[in-house]
Amino acid sequence: MAQSLFEKVWNAHAVRQLGNGQTQLLIGTHLIHEVTSPQAFGMLRDRGLAVKYPERTFATVDHIVPTNEMTEPYSDALAQGMIEELRKNCADNKIKFFDTNTGQQGIVHIVGPEQGITQPGTTIACGDSHTSTHGAFGAIAFGIGTSQVRDVLATQTIALNRLKVRRINVNGKLRPGVYSKDVILHIIRLLGTKGGTGFAYEYGGSTFDNMTMEERMTVCNMSIEGGARAGYVNPDATTFEYLKGRPYSPQGAAWDEAVERWKSMASDPDCEYDDVVEINAAEIEPTVTWGITPGQGVGINENIPAADEGETQSERDSIAEALEHMQFAGGSPVKGKKIDVAFLGSCTNGRLSDLKEVAQYIQGRKVADGVQAIVVPGSQVVSQIAVELGLDKIYKDAGFEWRGAGCSMCLAMNPDKLIGDQLCASSSNRNFKGRQGSPTGRTMLMSPLMVAAAAITGEVCDAREVFGVGAAVTV
Amino acid sequence: MPSEPIKQVAGTGVYVPGDDIDTDRIIPARFMKCITFDGLGEYLFYDVRKTEQGEDKPHNLNDPRFQGASIIISGSNFGCGSSREHAPQSIMRAGFKAVIAGSFAEIFYGNSTNLGVVCVTATDADRKVLADAVEMNPQLEITIDVNDHKIWFGDQYITCDMRPGARSSLLKGTYDPLDELLEGAEQVNETAAKLPYMSA
Ligand code: SF4
Numbered sequence: 233m234a235q236s237l238f239e240k241v242w243n244a245h246a247v248r249q250l251g252n253g254q255t256q257l258l259i260g261t262h263l264i265h266e267v268t269s270p271q272a273f274g275m276l277r278d279r280g281l282a283v284k285y286p287e288r289t290f291a292t293v294d295h296i297v298p299t300n301e302m303t304e305p306y307s308d309a310l311a312q313g314m315i316e317e318l319r320k321n322c323a324d325n326k327i328k329f330f331d332t333n334t335g336q337q338g339i340v341h342i343v344g345p346e347q348g349i350t351q352p353g354t355t356i357a358c359g360d361s362h363t364s365t366h367g368a369f370g371a372i373a374f375g376i377g378t379s380q381v382r383d384v385l386a387t388q389t390i391a392l393n394r395l396k397v398r399r400i401n402v403n404g405k406l407r408p409g410v411y412s413k414d415v416i417l418h419i420i421r422l423l424g425t426k427g428g429t430g431f432a433y434e435y436g437g438s439t440f441d442n443m444t445m446e447e448r449m450t451v452c453n454m455s456i457e458g459g460a461r462a463g464y465v466n467p468d469a470t471t472f473e474y475l476k477g478r479p480y481s482p483q484g485a486a487w488d489e490a491v492e493r494w495k496s497m498a499s500d501p502d503c504e505y506d507d508v509v510e511i512n513a514a515e516i517e518p519t520v521t522w523g524i525t526p527g528q529g530v531g532i533n534e535n536i537p538a539a540d541e542g543e544t545q546s547e548r549d550s551i552a553e554a555l556e557h558m559q560f561a562g563g564s565p566v567k568g569k570k571i572d573v574a575f576l577g578s579c580t581n582g583r584l585s586d587l588k589e590v591a592q593y594i595q596g597r598k599v600a601d602g603v604q605a606i607v608v609p610g611s612q613v614v615s616q617i618a619v620e621l622g623l624d625k626i627y628k629d630a631g632f633e634w635r636g637a638g639c640s641m642c643l644a645m646n647p648d649k650l651i652g653d654q655l656c657a658s659s660s661n662r663n664f665k666g667r668q669g670s671p672t673g674r675t676m677l678m679s680p681l682m683v684a685a686a687a688i689t690g691e692v693c694d695a696r697e698v699f700g701v702g703a704a705v706t707v
Numbered sequence: 708m709p710s711e712p713i714k715q716v717a718g719t720g721v722y723v724p725g726d727d728i729d730t731d732r733i734i735p736a737r738f739m740k741c742i743t744f745d746g747l748g749e750y751l752f753y754d755v756r757k758t759e760q761g762e763d764k765p766h767n768l769n770d771p772r773f774q775g776a777s778i779i780i781s782g783s784n785f786g787c788g789s790s791r792e793h794a795p796q797s798i799m800r801a802g803f804k805a806v807i808a809g810s811f812a813e814i815f816y817g818n819s820t821n822l823g824v825v826c827v828t829a830t831d832a833d834r835k836v837l838a839d840a841v842e843m844n845p846q847l848e849i850t851i852d853v854n855d856h857k858i859w860f861g862d863q864y865i866t867c868d869m870r871p872g873a874r875s876s877l878l879k880g881t882y883d884p885l886d887e888l889l890e891g892a893e894q895v896n897e898t899a900a901k902l903p904y905m906s907a
Contacts, residue, residue, distance in 0.1 A: 247891055247898045252876040256891050258898050260905055270742035296740060310740040317742050354904060361790040361814060377792035377818035383888055389895055391884040393872055425727060426784040429813055461813045493903065525727045546726050546782060553725065644736045664731045664788060671754035
């Protein structure tokens with residue numbers, strides 16, 4: 233019978249059924265970082281258990297590393313304590329750690345793919361919700377909690393309910409100045425932040441066929457923002473091309489075998505899905521969030537909704553709450569909102585292609601007065617290549633701060649934080665209240681080029697107009 | 708080490724209004740710089756409860772009438788966002804045993820159940836009846852019957868739902884799955900041996 237990739241991977245990794253009806257699922261690759269693993273190692277020690285497959289676990293440090301302070305001890309003693317704890321846990325358990333002195337450290341969801349650890353047809357787990365990123369390679373990748381990190385360390389398995397699969401077809405060519413970030417913001421706007429609950433999203437169609445791996449990762453990254461625990465793209469020639477020759481990719485004869493196996497894991501053309509959604513790529517606009525959930529987004533030429541536009545009382549309440557937090561008037565244009573901070577980075581958009589794309593437009597431009605703009609490469613590898621290409625200089629000349637690799641201003645666990653009610657144009661993935669470190673701070677999510685356009689004009693604007701991308705469309 | 712079965716949760720309630728209560732709101736990231744979960748209870752809903760100056764905001768969670776509550780009543784998509792187990796840990800360590808919501812985000816639901824924090828869903832209309840009753844009488848005893856899918860308060864009840872796996876593991880006391888997972892070790896090895904990338 234025809235099967236989807238999800239079914240094939242699930243069946244190959246299902247160990248047995250548990251007493252409560254859940255599946256004991258084998259986790260092929262386990263990624264860990266400093267925030268959600270120390271308690272898990274502690275629980276293991278309490279129970280006298282060993283790590284079952286240390287060679288299938290890989291560690292990096294990302295959330296707490298200061299991106300403007302390269303030497304230890306860090307000025308934040310708690311951060312220093314966390315990195316040391318991870319270092320010790322990895323050493324004690326013989327786990328590979330991409331430490332800050334390896335040249336390979338970075339955000340866990342950037343390190344896995346760039347090292348070739350993330351591979352098609354596998355199961356991947358990490359104590360981080362954006363583990364869905366790895367689905368771009370045709371892996372089934374889950375974010376898990378710390379008790380489950382413990383479970384994976386001790387047994388290489390977790391207890392899980394099987395997911396349903398929703399196929400999301402996007403067909404056609406994206407218009408100039410429209411990016412994969414806009415595709416996923418558009419999908420979440422359409423299907424809602426809880427639309428994906430209980431589902432894995434399978435992304436396909438010609439738009440995805442034509443995307444690079446980095447673009448696919450941006451989309452899969454935010455699956456969780458749509459409520460879907462996993463999101464994936466079927467592996468194809470683009471996937472294999474990306475993986476070839478990476479440090480942890482199979483080599484020689486093993487490579488050819490692996491490619492054959494990976495191809496066979498892709499969804500069969502006539503398989504059945506629990507749900508199918510069709511989207512026309514040409515309809516997608518550069519999309520910007522105006523509220524406090526990633527589903528509260530509009531096209532750059534649209535207005536922010538007014539509270540009375542909500543269909544249900546709870547929707548009206550949500551809009552009102554978001555407008556109050558964001559200090560925006562319902563019905564006002566999203567364009568023209570004055571920003572204080574521009575953040576280019578994160579596991580959504582901190583990859584080399586993001587930094588390259590923006591750099592070609594900002595050459596010779598200057599960040600607006602009064603705006604703090606920071607660019608944070610997602611990993612040391614990204615940073616090093618970017619520097620070799622001279623991108624750091626382009627950014628610095630334009631008035632951006634060029635930082636070390638880490639999560640930075642995506643969340644409030646390191647010195648990069650919003651202050652007071654600053655408004656931030658951000659290439660990251662979450663605009664929750666307080667997400668960027670100040671309880672009253674305000675975040676608007678958008679593509680990297682839209683962040684750059686906002687940095688340069690000092691306000692949310694249409695990057696296509698600012699940079700003359702394609703023929704700017706006015707609606 | 709099977710845990711105590713959880714057939715019922717009883718206590719008073721507190722209403723935390725709003726949909727999409729994300730885990731950053733339940734426990735802001737800046738309080739996650741820790742290597743144990745001890746003490747997280749103190750920071751539950753910190754920015755919802757406190758101003759930037761650290762003073763109490765007017766909120767049910769600060770209202771003396773609802774002190775000692777052990778059941779949270781909230782909106783839809785509760786626990787969305789980050790996978791941090793710090794969220795249900797802080798809920799549990801602040802003395803809460805259950806959350807009644809319109810719906811839950813997936814990872815939060817699993818994390819909570821593993822800890823024995825009972826998560827049940829009820830309709831908007833039913834949760835409103837319950838929240839209004841709690842507002843009228845903060846000392847109202849609420850009993851969630853896990854087996855029966857009912858939430859009793861005073862002489863009325865509303866029906867509630869939970870995921871089948873969660874219900875059975877709470878009733879059997881197997882909600883922490885580690886022991887059962889460990890028992891499958893041999894089958895795990897067999898499954899791994901069939902996967903070229905794991906056995907290589
Ligand atoms: S960049 Fe942001 S979303 Fe990604 S792992 Fe770091 S904190 Fe999480």
